[in-house]
Amino acid sequence: MFASLFEAARNSPFHGPLTPAACEASALTEVQPMQNAITSSSEAAPNYSCEFGSAKYFALCGVGGLLSCGLTHTAVVPLDLVKCRLQVDSKKYKNVMNGFKLSVREEGVRSLAKGWAPTLIGYSLQGMFKFGLYEMFKVGYTKILDEETAYVYRTFVYLAASASAEVFADIALSPFEAVKVRIQTMPGFANTLREAWPKMVQNEGYGTFYKGLVPLWGRQIPYTMIKFACFERTLEMFYKYVVPKPRDQCSKGEQLVVTFAAGCVAGIFCAIVSHPADTVVSKLNQDKSATVGSIVSKLGWAGVWKGLGTRIVMIGTLTALQWFIFDGVKVILRTPRPPPAEMPESMKKRLEAEKSVKDN
Numbered sequence: 001m002f003a004s005l006f007e008a009a010r011n012s013p014f015h016g017p018l019t020p021a022a023c024e025a026s027a028l029t030e031v032q033p034m035q036n037a038i039t040s041s042s043e044a045a046p047n048y049s050c051e052f053g054s055a056k057y058f059a060l061c062g063v064g065g066l067l068s069c070g071l072t073h074t075a076v077v078p079l080d081l082v083k084c085r086l087q088v089d090s091k092k093y094k095n096v097m098n099g100f101k102l103s104v105r106e107e108g109v110r111s112l113a114k115g116w117a118p119t120l121i122g123y124s125l126q127g128m129f130k131f132g133l134y135e136m137f138k139v140g141y142t143k144i145l146d147e148e149t150a151y152v153y154r155t156f157v158y159l160a161a162s163a164s165a166e167v168f169a170d171i172a173l174s175p176f177e178a179v180k181v182r183i184q185t186m187p188g189f190a191n192t193l194r195e196a197w198p199k200m201v202q203n204e205g206y207g208t209f210y211k212g213l214v215p216l217w218g219r220q221i222p223y224t225m226i227k228f229a230c231f232e233r234t235l236e237m238f239y240k241y242v243v244p245k246p247r248d249q250c251s252k253g254e255q256l257v258v259t260f261a262a263g264c265v266a267g268i269f270c271a272i273v274s275h276p277a278d279t280v281v282s283k284l285n286q287d288k289s290a291t292v293g294s295i296v297s298k299l300g301w302a303g304v305w306k307g308l309g310t311r312i313v314m315i316g317t318l319t320a321l322q323w324f325i326f327d328g329v330k331v332i333l334r335t336p337r338p339p340p341a342e343m344p345e346s347m348k349k350r351l352e353a354e355k356s357v358k359d360n
Helices: 002-010 025-030 042-047 055-075 077-088 096-107 109-113 116-142 147-152 154-185 193-204 206-210 213-242 252-286 292-303 308-332 345-359
Strands: none
Touching: 055 077, 055 116, 055 308, 077 096, 077 109, 077 116, 077 154, 077 252, 077 308, 096 109, 116 154, 116 193, 147 154, 147 345, 154 193, 154 206, 154 213, 154 252, 193 206, 213 252, 213 308, 252 292, 252 308
């Protein structure tokens, strides 16, 4: 399976800059759209620590995802704690500031860090699978498409690859998300991962860790689809319409700034799309007797959107930082960073010919 993916990477329209030395001269006219935006020469290869589409490339993408998701989610634990409490007990916690004040008053400042351990472990694992598998699925799905189709329907490739990756990422996240929410929303239940995990197993069995998996998929899969597809297309538009010079003329620092801006745009849309499911997940993990139907019925349409403003601030910033860290790790590890997709030369020539015929 992996061998076929690596081979697909070499023929993918989301191609990196490292493999043309293996091509025959006659094949150079059939360059992939990703390669059109950069100079692909054998001299460029030593600048990178791996080849695009190789096992090491996917592994390094996983490392970047591990760091980007683990660090950012852990950094916003205090805000996440208040957001969860707003969702599960809106009568007590009226708004963000009120939530912070009540939490500090009742449990002290240290309570704002509750749930940091399951957050760090869970979201690190999730990020590793999310980013690493996204790259693998993107390569795999483009294998079944020709060059022009892959370009025209690239948004659907991004959506399908990110959704597939998130299925596996959430299986890794679900147990730690359940523990985190229990610690944050049930004062007195447990204060640490080491205390909460065995208590949940003893009282409810291992199944409790995956009770919220389906709602978690409902929250995270749409979130991740928007996160990746919106980021990819926003980045493409930024370089096309906003950035005053071509990407290959931008410094690495300038490219990282553009990455951060595109990530921020993607994060806002992510927060809106995934918020109702996020509320349901929080309630499910708080109340072991609740069901999705009972929660939606009890909260109503307005209730499932409680805490949206906080989530937009948190997820918008968090998503932007994740893309910034992920791209920054790629720079540090000298991993290939393919530019946004460009129209294949064959498609450009065909469209020009059709336009010429129409004009005549």
